[in-house]
Amino acid sequence: MFDDVRDLYNATIIDRGRRPHHMRRLDQFDATAKGDNPMCGDRVQVWVKYGPDGTISDTGFDARGCEISKASADLMVEAVAGQTAEDTKRLFAAFRTMAQTGACPDCAAAMEPLRLLASVHEYPSRVKCATLPWHALIAALDGGGRATSE
Amino acid sequence: MNDMAPTLDIQRIRADFPILTQTVRGKPLVFLDSAASAQKPRAVIDAMVGAMETQYANVHRGLHWMSERTTDAYEAARDAAARLLNAGDRHEIVFVRNSTEAINLVANSYGRGILKPGQAVLISGMEHHSNIVPWQMLRDSHGTLLRVAPVTDAGELDIEAYEKLLADGRVGLVAITHMSNVLGTYTPAERLIKLAHAHGAKVLLDGSQAVVHRRVDVQALDADFYAFTGHKLYGPTGIGVLYGKRELLEAMPPWMGGGEMISSVSYERSTWAEVPHKFEAGTPAILEGIGLRAAIEYVESVGYDAIAAHEASLIDHALARMSAIPGVTIIGRAQDRGGVVSFTLDRAHAHDVATLLDRNGIAVRAGHHCAEPLMHRFGLESTARASFGIYTTHAEIDTLADTLVKVREFFA
Numbered sequence: 001m002f003d004d005v006r007d008l009y010n011a012t013i014i015d016r017g018r019r020p021h022h023m024r025r026l027d028q029f030d031a032t033a034k035g036d037n038p039m040c041g042d043r044v045q046v047w048v049k050y051g052p053d054g055t056i057s058d059t060g061f062d063a064r065g066c067e068i069s070k071a072s073a074d075l076m077v078e079a080v081a082g083q084t085a086e087d088t089k090r091l092f093a094a095f096r097t098m099a100q101t102g103a104c105p106d107c108a109a110a111m112e113p114l115r116l117l118a119s120v121h122e123y124p125s126r127v128k129c130a131t132l133p134w135h136a137l138i139a140a141l142d143g144g145g146r147a148t149s150e
Numbered sequence: 151m152n153d154m155a156p157t158l159d160i161q162r163i164r165a166d167f168p169i170l171t172q173t174v175r176g177k178p179l180v181f182l183d184s185a186a187s188a189q190k191p192r193a194v195i196d197a198m199v200g201a202m203e204t205q206y207a208n209v210h211r212g213l214h215w216m217s218e219r220t221t222d223a224y225e226a227a228r229d230a231a232a233r234l235l236n237a238g239d240r241h242e243i244v245f246v247r248n249s250t251e252a253i254n255l256v257a258n259s260y261g262r263g264i265l266k267p268g269q270a271v272l273i274s275g276m277e278h279h280s281n282i283v284p285w286q287m288l289r290d291s292h293g294t295l296l297r298v299a300p301v302t303d304a305g306e307l308d309i310e311a312y313e314k315l316l317a318d319g320r321v322g323l324v325a326i327t328h329m330s331n332v333l334g335t336y337t338p339a340e341r342l343i344k345l346a347h348a349h350g351a352k353v354l355l356d357g358s359q360a361v362v363h364r365r366v367d368v369q370a371l372d373a374d375f376y377a378f379t380g381h382k383l384y385g386p387t388g389i390g391v392l393y394g395k396r397e398l399l400e401a402m403p404p405w406m407g408g409g410e411m412i413s414s415v416s417y418e419r420s421t422w423a424e425v426p427h428k429f430e431a432g433t434p435a436i437l438e439g440i441g442l443r444a445a446i447e448y449v450e451s452v453g454y455d456a457i458a459a460h461e462a463s464l465i466d467h468a469l470a471r472m473s474a475i476p477g478v479t480i481i482g483r484a485q486d487r488g489g490v491v492s493f494t495l496d497r498a499h500a501h502d503v504a505t506l507l508d509r510n511g512i513a514v515r516a517g518h519h520c521a522e523p524l525m526h527r528f529g530l531e532s533t534a535r536a537s538f539g540i541y542t543t544h545a546e547i548d549t550l551a552d553t554l555v556k557v558r559e560f561f562a
Contacts, residue, residue, distance in 0.1 A: 002560050005509055040532065042501075066501035
């Protein structure tokens with residue numbers, strides 16, 4: 001009955017949604033922000049630590065929400081490791097395009113692990129689940145506060 | 151179900167709703183989201199299209215044939231709504247956009263005009279955001295208090311606590327749901343109103359859900375205000391009703407100003423039209439009113455006894471089938487309940503459950519259902535919710551239950 005949803009709910013997404021590797025609050029961090037999707041009640045908080053060269057050295061998150069939002073947050077943490085804020089914003093723009101359209105033209109290598117979420121574009125009401133943690137991350141990079149996926 | 155209960159010819163009912171023949175992803179549509187918004191019978195569609203094709207103009211102001219006929223058709227909706235609620239007087243029916251606007255009207259007019267700072271508004275712990283936020287706004291702008299009567303673990307109103315909250319006589323208005331959109335619980339409206347009146351408080355019932363499932367008699371209840379919305383009652387969006395006792399409506403100041411609601415206007419001052427027009431500024435939702443009338447007549451033709459019996463049978467079936475699925479937890483176990491079943495699944499978040507159910511053509515709602523405080527009361531962020539309408543079948547509930555078993559296997 002659900003064979004066709006395995007494109008989105010693949011083994012990695014289910015595993016990361018259920019047992020995220022990076023769902024932890026950072027004890028020491030340089031920036032943090034919360035994100036929420038008021039329409040569905042999903043909430044996420046992201047913490048970021050920068051290295052001496054200004055790139056992202058560590059990211060953690062706490063999330064209450066669905067498997068898609070947690071898996072997306074977990075994969076995001078890995079994708080942005082070592083990236084500058086500028087690179088991270090470019091990555092988010094590409095990720096958002098991929099989440100909305102399924103396509104990722106001229107994708108950076110850093111996008112590779114995120115391709116697991118490409119088929120979320122076939123579930124329009126779930127795209128915001130995938131982008132919510134990114135909104136929070138970008139808000140943190142921009143100085144903190146709150147973000148929304150609306 | 152009582153053998154003598156009136157029956158409802160489900161196949162005939164389903165034939166009245168054109169959308170029910172649609173397929174979703176190649177599967178027959180199983181629409182279990184009527185509590186969010188119900189589907190429309192042919193009678194409503196035809197009434198609205200027919201008006202646009204043959205009989206349409208602005209109402210209440212034209213001196214020509216088309217305007218007079220359209221005014222008659224629109225005002226017939228007021229008669230239908232008065233009949234539906236058993237209002238004593240058609241002037242007690244105020245047309246609004248939806249229940250939210252009805253509640254905001256009471257908050258802005260009765261709240262600011264009649265309630266005094268320091269008086270309290272009492273709501274319950276199972277309100278929709280639309281019956282919470284207007285009272286917070288009133289509190290912050292007008293200095294009223296906001297009290298909340300708690301909900302028991304079974305999902306019923308805690309009557310003892312309710313009475314205690316009334317005891318000091320400071321509550322000027324009780325604003326409470328007649329049926330929870332999350333738990334399905336009916337509140338004991340008659341008793342709540344008696345208690346409120348005994349303590350000097352008026353009562354506004356949010357009947358958005360209740361009026362769909364059960365006959366409402368505002369005179370028997372002695373309700374001071376009653377709100378419902380057309381689109382959940384098989385009618386169009388954009389039209390709702392606020393019932394108010396005439397003496398209350400007459401004492402209340404207008405909320406929105408404009409055309410329709412005035413008696414005379416000069417630059418020095420304006421005077422107000424009689425109720426209900428005092429509260430109906432601007433060109434109203436004419437076509438939607440005509441559609442609402444058709445919806446009310448449709449519900450009346452089926453009959454509330456048959457509707458209530460059908461839905462009671464659906465709820466019994468749903469609770470039995472869903473309770474038997476390991477990992478499914480039903481939220482709210484009220485004795486007196488309507489056609490709404492909220493649930494969680496142990497292995498997956500409600501959104502993921504809803505996405506998978508959708509793959510089998512099943513439409514449910516998932517999230518906080520615009521009732522975040524109630525969700526938190528039960529330690530939840532979200533639930534999935536199946537809600538039933540006049541056209542829901544036992545077989546559809548079986549499809550839901552069978553699919554839920556497979557969803558759980560999927561997330562094993």
